[in-house]
Amino acid sequence: MRSLLKKLFASSLFQNSIASGFWQLSNLLTPLILVPYLLNTLGEAQYGAFAFLQTLMEYGFLLTDYGFLLSATKRVAQETSLSRKAQLLLHVTFIKVVITLLLGLFIFIAFTYLHVKEYEPAAFISLFLVILSYSIFPMWYFQGIEKFKFISMLNALSKAVLVVFVLTTVKTANDLSYAVHAYAVSYAFMGIFGMSYAIYTLRPALHSLLNVKDWLDSKEVQGLLKEGLPFFTSALVPTLYTHLPTIVLKLFTNNLLVGLFSLSFKVIIIAKYALSAFVNVIYPRVCHKATQLAIKALNSYIRKVYTPLWISCLFGCIFIALLAPWIGSLIGVDSQNVEMFTKLLRILSPIPLIVATHVWFSLPLIAYGHNQVFSRAILSGGGLALVWQGICCLFWQQNPPMLTYAVSLGIVFTEIVIGVLFYIGYKRKYALMHAIKTS
Template identity: 25%
Template structure:
């Protein structure tokens, strides 16, 4: 069998497993979110969404961009077990330190912000989710292009969480069970994933020098900052909306955003499986890698345009079906947001797949830095003027800017492929 056919089979297999995992991540919440809105009420659901948005800052900090940099490093060095051991040890060590730092920051928040201490049980339970989510080693299996077992574990955890929500959450007084059940599912799946790494792949913790740890920190710095900037125009929008208008408006916004994110994440199996493949191919034949990316970009864009066009006309019906009459305000938000999944897909092609895989992390970072500043200015001003509708418009404008900026930077690579 030719090398190209082997690569394609591996790519399709990993994309399929990522698709299954992403389906669980994207569509199971579409079962639980409407249930939680009805059982907890719009206001308490909005409070949960607000705390989740705050917690996402800690997730980005503890992840430190390793979902991309460690995946790339494992992919490039997977035939060298000594290198893999070093990468694995460094990533877990750095993540553990960052989890400790995050917990200290949360403790500071209890003393500085009165609203945080008022809801301290919710914040602590939600932090447990971040701990086990950050230790879940998806990056290792993606880099090794062995997604089978990690997919089964992730899907099982999501199914158990979904069943637990319907069984145990019976009223507003059970709201803490939402993060607790999530954390339990992640704990069991992350623990077994680490077991597989050690006993199936023969990987072990080894002594690593401070110089190697420092190198991993430096290598991940711009990717981490870039992902933090992405957080500024995703989770920060929810935080600003919650502070300026309250949990009810957050409920309207997040109810529509959950649907939009599910559509946006449909591309993750392809782009996630593609990243290590393109990382290898860029080193061997850049032109061939670019040609493969162009085909995927055109096919993906055509798919999204058709799907999102249908979604626009069904928005009112979908919101009514999922959430009932109390959240009809979310239909307008969903209609405006529907183009964003296509923009996110193109952002990944131009930014993650091309810029990062050609060593242009600084350009990637600066685009997202400018986008983050733009997002903050737009979000504060438009949310103040138009509440959740303004927040929605701010997100759309920011995503359009990122697509255009990334495309300008890769234009020469794109047209000459």
């Protein structure tokens, strides 16, 4: 027994899981501290206005990621040459920065011509700096080389910077812009130090590459864009249908309902952190094993390492639904609004379990390169979500509470549809690969 435990603790998978868990723990503790504080300091209406800016941040993160958290991570995990990894760092960073600059131009034009009076100009400048800092942090590179300890420590430090800045600068309901400035400082800290360390690990290869006049290979850039596109579209649609309710509620209701929805969805996001912690660890390993194992053996490996997490997700979702009123009171929701918050949280509570179920089928699809099947499932589900959001606006525009419940329920239905499509695609590809092997 002692030897088994010693072997377990010494395994890189266990150590990476602990490090990734620490990463997600930092992401978990930060909203647990900041959400009640911001809610009580800014008020529910102003918190709704801040939540809208956070939604814009999420869209910015998605656009600059361009699917590289999956496609580039896979390339790094399967690449053995240090010079090739250095080329990937240069090209991916170049693409992400260009996308960020284009996005910054869009933010400037939108702010100039829409004359948004609810927010100060400095808030939009900090919003751009948040997205720029995020874009230069090579998370995909560190996942590919399995440097989870470093990114966990850096993430914890950046979250500590965020908490300190928010607690020391946001003091009244008029300090919404300071909250955005705090995010800018935090992400700048993480982006600069993360990129510096990546350059340090690749310095010999990068030095030789940068001495070459034409270090930027247009064909490589095109190839990376092509590889990332299915993952980008697959990530774009979920971000649209999970954050579109915030936009819809901002347009058709009020900041109070935006705040209540954002708070309930924030709890679900926190629950998903535990799931993504482990998935981030096993993803590069599954991609590597896919080059060595047949699909049946790979499935056995996934079942072995993933089943305990799925069971934990099941119990976690049950506890969220049962403890919804207590969670609302804990984070500081006004007593008059706890009932609505409870209903919203219970509607959204199955989402982590549904997403956890996706992994059984989506991970093998990605590992064996069936990106189009993965992408089609996401796009189909996302298309259904957009139709549902439109129907909700059409029928319940004059009934804000009902509109809020309906758009929340649409997220759950969409995740179920995507899971079914993953299963169908997986079964078809599994049957095909099995038939090829037996023949």
